[in-house]
Amino acid sequence: MTVDESNAADERMTVSVRNVGGIERASVTFEPGITVVAGENASNKSSLLGSLGAVLGGSPPPLRGGAETGSVTLDLDGEHYAVELGRQEGSADDDAAGRTLVKDATPYTTDATLVDCFVRLDEDNPVRRAVVDGGDLHELLMRPVDTEAIDAEIDRLRERRAKLDERIADLDERADAIPELEVRARRLRERRDEVSDRLESKRAALAETDYRAAAEATQDLLDSLDDTRAERERLRDRRDTKRRAVESLRDDLDAVEAELSALDADLGGESVRSRLDAVDDDLSALRERKGRLDETIDALRPIVEVNQALLADSRLPEGFDEGEVVDRLDPAAESITCWTCGQSVERADVREQVEAVQAILRAKREERSSVEARIEECRQRRSDLETRLEERSDLEDRRRRLEREIEDRERTISDLEERIDAAEERIRDLEADLDEAEADDDLLERHREVSDLEYERGRLERELAAVGDEIEAAEAAATEADSLREERADVDDRLDDLRDRIDRIEREAVETVNECMERVLDRLDYDGIERVWIDRRHVDGGTVFDLQVVRTTDDGAVYRAAVDTLSKSEREVVGLVIALSGYLVHDVSATVPIVVVDAIEMLDAERIRGLLEFFDEHARYVVAAALPEEAECLRSRFDTVSLESPEIATQ
Structure with a gap:
């Protein structure tokens, strides 16, 4: 470890502190690996490590007594991070006045939960406190998992699945009509072809009729009759088109009315x-x-x-x-x-x-x-x-527009009906005139048959076109239904994944804690402790992590014991290991490759060494505080810096 070394490489980590805790100014550069910060009690080891935890993204440390501002900076991997501290303003009766607060910050990470629970392992670490005081380990280890967001996503996906089911059912119902529609289309084509054959036959027979015997007035009447019948068919086509448009507009109007009703229903009927x-x-x-x-x-x-x-x-x-x-x-x-x-x-x-x-x-x-x-x-x-x-x-405006449009089209339909009636009356008059003109009955009958067959063929072709549109829509519905089924399957997979995610993390947390605990206890060699592990239990719809202890007697007998039979130092070690397990479970090293360890005075040098070496397996930097006696024993193995050096801190 070096202090204020200007040519430090990028892989080194430099922390500078001003007016924090008992520190007036300090700047320390850490090499990757383990660094022990040595000092007697009240030598500001905790102030330095707390400052490092703050700039990494954790809770802010207290300002130095008498100082109105302070700061912590971190230089790591070519990037600069900083936290600016100040005091809460307020009157004398304001309980919050004078408290330390963050004025500005660009921390290493904005996830304070990760840092406070699994990076800054000091005496106030919530996981350590939970082990010592019997707190809720499940809540702490699962805290980084946003269970509320997962539950909200599950609800959203369930709602989406219900809508997909409703839409698929509607599409399937439309697609199920394809066979029936195809039968109708086939029969309509057959009838149209039959009518077309008859029409061509009648036209050929009419073309062979000798018109020379017919009077010119009769020929004019026949031409007028053909024209009027053709006009009647055009009017009928327009009327039918308008009717279909009105039906579509009424569907839109029903949808608008439903939306308005839904708005009113949400307010309990109140406007x-x-x-x-x-x-x-x-x-x-x-x-x-x-x-x-x-x-x-x-x-x-x-x-x-x-x-x-x-x-x-x-x-x-x-x-x-x-x-x-x-x-x-x-x-x-x-x-x-x-x-x-x-x-x-x-x-x-x-x-x-x-x-x-x-x-x-x-x-x-x-x-x-x-x-x-x-x-x-x-x-x-x-x-x-x-x-x-x-x-x-907006909905009421749209409803009014639809109602006006429906009224306009219905007036047009009414006008077309009147014109169709007038055309039919004109046809009857022309037929009567032909009767009075004593036109050839056979000629009149042939004209009437041709006209009727032309109308029938036109009607069949329109109906066939409408059925064809229905078949296309039904086939499109079937295609859409298949696509939505794929989406629904994906929704089901995502729901299964979300339901399993919390369970997987809980199982992984328990397995990681138990594995780490076994390895650390083996390294630290605590007499009388055979095993410490976590049991995962489901209680009243929730999950509980129970800490279990198995001890051995002097004669080698094994028995299960209460957690409070562990000494304070043993419980502190257990808390540290569980916190590190959370570091592993939540892959914190990918976010913060640093572990800060404080308040381990209850451990001797050999156990400190074993604990720190275990931490070193999982973090790029391990910074730990130790008393001078233990630090001296560890100096040969780890980088060591003393806060009593005037180069580092000035009080």
Whole structure:
């Protein structure tokens, strides 16, 4: 290990600390592998290691006494990381005033959970504390696993699967109609071909008819009859097209009505506007309440501050007229002159009243915080309702447009019906005129047959085209259903994976802990401890990690013992090993290749060596604190630095 070495290679790790804990300034460079930071108790070993943990991404360390700002920087792998510290501002009655807080940070990782639980293994490490105090090991080891996000993803996938099932069922129903549609199409083609053959035959017979015997007026009537019949067919085609369009528009209108009903159902039948008005009323009342609380707090705060100053200094604050009030205490009687009434009162009475006002002030601040939270909640509800109101307005506009369009098309259909009726009446009139003109009955019949067959063929072709469209849609539905089945299978696989993920991590955690525990206990050679392991049990729908201990007696008998039969040092070692197991289970080395070990004074040098060498197998850097005696024994094996060196720290 070297200190402040400017030509350190990129693989070295340099930590610089300013105004943290008991450290005024320090800068240390660590080589990869194990480094022991040596020093007596209260020599700032923990301040240095805590600072390293903070810049890696863990909880911030305390500022140095009397300092308003501090910092920790880390240079590693050619990158620079930093944490800037400051103090919480606030009045004298603010419990948080003066606390250390992070002003700015670019840490090595933003995952504080990983660092605090599995990287910074000091005496406050939650895993170590759980072993010593009997805490929840399952919660700690599983903390990096976002079980809420997994559960939310499972719910989302279940909802998606339900929608897929519903859609697939609908598509299958449409696809199941393909055989029937194909039969209809075949029969329609057969009937169309039959009608076409008859039509061609009738046209040929009509073409062979001798028109020379027919009067010119009769020929004109026949031509008019053909034209009118053709016009009637065109009108019928347009009417049928309009009818299909109206049916489609009605389907769209039904869908809009369903969406509007769903919006109303979400609000329990209450209109969006009425609900929005109610929220506005609540918001107005809460803002008024907050305003009154602000006035009360603003009135109480100076009373507390003035009386606190009076109690502390026996003098009035600046700005008060000394001619109107007495500004000195009566030391003999421990009384002071009240600056509000001018009467002499006991200091204890003033302090009691100040504490009462402080309690009221705290209660008002808490109430104001609650009111502010409710105001924010109302604002969010109002925003949601405004979005719904906008959605409803859009849906109502769309409904009105659809209704207008349906009305327009129905008027067009009605007009076409009238024109079709007029054409049919015109056909009847022309046929009557032909009868009066004594036209050849055979000629008239042939024209009528040709006209009827042309209409029939056109109708069959339109129906055949419609059935063809239905077949195409059904085939597309079948294709889509197959695609959705593949997606559903993928959803099922993802659901299975999510359900198994937590179980797999739990099993891996237990297996890793037990394997590591066996190896470490073998290395450290604790007399009387045969085995320490974790049992995984399911209780009331949850999982519990129970720490188990097997001990041996002097005569070699083996028995299961309670965890509290372990000595404190043994429990600390168990906690360290379990924390390192979490480091392995969650692959923390891929995020933070560093382990920081503190508060291991209960171990002798040989056991410290065995523990650190085990940690060294899994982390690129292992930084550990040790007392000078143990550090001296370890100097031949590990890099060692002493914090008592003036080159490193100045207090």
